[in-house]
Amino acid sequence: xxxxxxxxxxxxxxxxxxxxxxxxxxxxxxxxxxxxxxxxxxxxxxxxxxxxxxxxxxxxxxxxxxxxxxxxxxxxxxxxxxxxxxxxxxxxxxxxxxxxxxxxxxxxxxxxxxxxxxxxxxxxxxxxxxxxxxxxxxxxxxxxxxxxxxxxxxxxxxxxxxxxxxxxxxxxxxxxxxxxxxxxxxxxxxxxxxxxxxxxxxxxxxxxxxxxxxxxxxxxxxxxxxxxxxxxxxxxxxxxxxxxx
Amino acid sequence: xxxxxxxxxxxxxxxxxxxxxxxxxxxxxxxxxxxxxxxxxxxxxxxxxxxxxxxxxxxxxxxxxxxxxxxxxxxxxxxxxxxxxxxxxxxxxxxxxxxxxxxxxxxxxxxxxxxxxxxxxxxxxxxxxxxxxxxxxxxxxxxxxxxxxxxxxxxxxxxxxxxxxxxxxxxxxxxxxxxxxxxxxxxxxxxxxxxxxxxxxxxxxxxxxxxxxxx
Numbered sequence: 001x002x003x004x005x006x007x008x009x010x011x012x013x014x015x016x017x018x019x020x021x022x023x024x025x026x027x028x029x030x031x032x033x034x035x036x037x038x039x040x041x042x043x044x045x046x047x048x049x050x051x052x053x054x055x056x057x058x059x060x061x062x063x064x065x066x067x068x069x070x071x072x073x074x075x076x077x078x079x080x081x082x083x084x085x086x087x088x089x090x091x092x093x094x095x096x097x098x099x100x101x102x103x104x105x106x107x108x109x110x111x112x113x114x115x116x117x118x119x120x121x122x123x124x125x126x127x128x129x130x131x132x133x134x135x136x137x138x139x140x141x142x143x144x145x146x147x148x149x150x151x152x153x154x155x156x157x158x159x160x161x162x163x164x165x166x167x168x169x170x171x172x173x174x175x176x177x178x179x180x181x182x183x184x185x186x187x188x189x190x191x192x193x194x195x196x197x198x199x200x201x202x203x204x205x206x207x208x209x210x211x212x213x214x215x216x217x218x219x220x221x222x223x224x225x226x227x228x229x230x231x232x233x234x235x236x237x238x239x240x241x242x243x244x245x
Numbered sequence: 246x247x248x249x250x251x252x253x254x255x256x257x258x259x260x261x262x263x264x265x266x267x268x269x270x271x272x273x274x275x276x277x278x279x280x281x282x283x284x285x286x287x288x289x290x291x292x293x294x295x296x297x298x299x300x301x302x303x304x305x306x307x308x309x310x311x312x313x314x315x316x317x318x319x320x321x322x323x324x325x326x327x328x329x330x331x332x333x334x335x336x337x338x339x340x341x342x343x344x345x346x347x348x349x350x351x352x353x354x355x356x357x358x359x360x361x362x363x364x365x366x367x368x369x370x371x372x373x374x375x376x377x378x379x380x381x382x383x384x385x386x387x388x389x390x391x392x393x394x395x396x397x398x399x400x401x402x403x404x405x406x407x408x409x410x411x412x413x414x415x416x417x418x419x420x421x422x423x424x425x426x427x428x429x430x431x432x433x434x435x436x437x438x439x440x441x442x443x444x445x446x447x448x449x450x451x452x453x454x455x456x457x458x459x460x
Contacts, residue, residue, distance in 0.1 A: 001323045080395075080441040081434060082402035085413055089434075092426045169305070176307035180406050187310055194317075201318035208306040208314065215305035 011199040015206055027193055034189030035210070041103055041185065042172045045110040049171075050164075052111065053118025060123055071119075078116035084177050086113050091181045106178035106185075114171050118164065125160035126152060165222035169215045176211075186210070248425035249432045252415075259415030260436050266332055266401040266411060267440075271394055273337025278344025283374070285349045296345065303342035308403050311335045316407045332404035340397045347389045351382035384455060391448035398440050412436055 005011070014023045059071035078086070087109035094105045129152050137147040179188035187207060194203035249256070285296035303311065316331035326334065355378045363373035405414035416433035420426055 003322060005322050076442075076445075077438070080399075080438055080445060082399040082413065082437060084402045084405070085416075085430075085433065085437060088413065088417065089430045092420060092430065095426075173305075173307040176309045177403070179309070187307065190310075191313070199321075201314070201321045204310060204314045204318045208302075208310045211306040211310065212302060216301065219305075 006201060011197075011202045014193075014197040014199065015202065027197075030193055031186065031189050031207075031210070034184060034186035037103065037184065038172070038175050038186040041107050041110065041175045041178060041183075042168075044107050045114055045171055045175075046168055048107075048111045049114035049118045052115035053122055056115060056119035057122035057126070060119065061126065075116045075119050078112060079120065081113075083110065083113045083174050084180065087177055087181060102181060102183045103178070106175075106181060106183050110171060110174060110178070113174075114167065117167055117170075121160055121163045121167065122156075124163075125156040128159055129155050161226060162222065165219065165225075168222075169218055172215060172218070173211065246428050248419065248423040249428045252419045252423075252429075253432075255415045255419060256412065256432060256436060259410060259412035260440075262329075262410055263398075263401050263412040264440070266329070266336065266404055266409065267394075267398045269333045270336035270340060270401070271397055273333065274340035274344050274393070274397065275390075277338060277341035279348050281341060281345035282348025282352065285345065286352050288370070300342045300345050303339055304346075308335065308339045308400055309406060311339055312403060312407055328404070328407045328409045332401075332407060332409045336397060336400055336404070339400070340393060343393050343396075344390065347386050347393065348382070350389075351386040352378055354385050355381045388448055388452040388455060391444070391451060395441055395444045395448065398444060399437070402437075 009017075015027050017024055056071055056075055059067050060075060062068055062071075087106060090109035090112070091102075091105040094100055094108075133151055133155075134147060137151045138144070142150065175185055176187040178185050179191070182188075184192075190203055190207035194200045197203065281296050281299050285293045285300070287293060312332060312335040315326060315335045316328060319326065319331075359377055359381070360373060363377040364370070368376065401411055402413040404411050405417065408414070412433055416429055420429045423429065
């Protein structure tokens with residue numbers, strides 16, 4: 001083991017040498033193109049999964065057995081499979097479609113997996129609200145949709161935010177798997193770059209650091225969101241109290 | 246279906262590799278994770294900070310990137326790991342960051358009173374850790390650790406990216422050779438479910454037992 005190679009400035013130069021920035025600029029521009037794709041796939045999958053996940057959760061919550069059990073089977077089955085397997089399967093299944101851009105199977109695969117996880121988070125969030133609340137608002141004469149909208153969902157949503165944000169971070173990390181089916185997202189650009197410069201350790205550590213920065217920024221944001229939420233909630237309670245008084 | 250029948254030995258050897266990967270990585274994750282988890286609550290300056298740096302770094306970058314660092318990055322400083330062991334290390338260290346979080350939360354769930362009581366009864370910090378805190382923390386950590394083991398079992402599939410001949414890798418190879426996409430992937434799917442579904446059932450049972458035990 002020798003760490004000379006790790007700290008060799010010539011191997012860091014293609015990324016960080018500012019005295020002659022042409023190489024570094026080219027490297028980072030190349031990586032940035034990958035990051036744009038990574039963020040695009042993440043965003044599309046996140047939105048699609050939220051919609052599909054909500055739908056699946058509602059299907060699972062219905063009492064009709066013919067709807068409930070298929071939804072349950074789908075959610076539990078998909079959650080029990082590796083994401084990479086799902087991405088590969090989607091890719092292989094869509095291979096016969098001509099001229100399909102690679103981001104399509106990647107995004108569909110990620111969305112299938114993430115919607116199942118999101119469905120479970122959403123179902124758990126709704127289920128965590130005591131039955132008593134549902135019964136009380138129904139007894140007070142609110143219809144079922146109104147109970148959902150005004151009593152159950154506002155509380156449940158707040159409980160879902162932290163796990164959903166966690167899943168968003170997982171999703172962003174999982175987009176790196178799209179590189180395995182050949183997509184030129186951030187990680188793959190990194191691999192191409194280190195093969196060009198011949199500095200795998202340095203480039204990979206930089207790539208990991210960028211993922212780290214993006215993800216920690218996301219989790220900071222989610223904490224802010226939660227804190228902000230609580231504050232507005234408290235304000236609302238306070239105003240309710242003063243108006244009541 | 247012929248394609249599945251003919252290649253069943255290959256698929257089963259892939260399943261075996263997947264299981265070996267998962268078990269070895271789990272042992273590494275539990276050992277390293279418990280150590281780091283304990284480091285994070287030690288009342289010594291700088292040590293908890295190091296622990297959380299470890300956790301944050303390994304949790305917030307993709308496993309695939311880490312696997313490449315172990316397999317393609319480390320040889321440049323003279324550490325050459327064969328693919329299987331690079332995958333075990335990557336999976337184990339990645340999962341250990343999550344284990345550390347669970348262990349830390351478990352330790353902090355033991356009420357302060359117990360710690361103070363143990364210390365005032367004359368137990369040293371390490372003794373109170375060993376005899377009072379960790380045994381109680383252990384019970385709380387079992388269900389989340391079970392979930393991590395399931396996630397680990399699924400993550401073993403990423404080892405196929407560095408050509409470890411696991412279940413997914415074998416499936417891909419057979420698919421590339423036979424083009425019997427649906428039967429092959431269905432077989433691979435069933436084999437994954439055979440591992441993960443009993444595990445999640447097990448976690449559910451443990452969770453219910455734990456609730457009963459607390460009462």
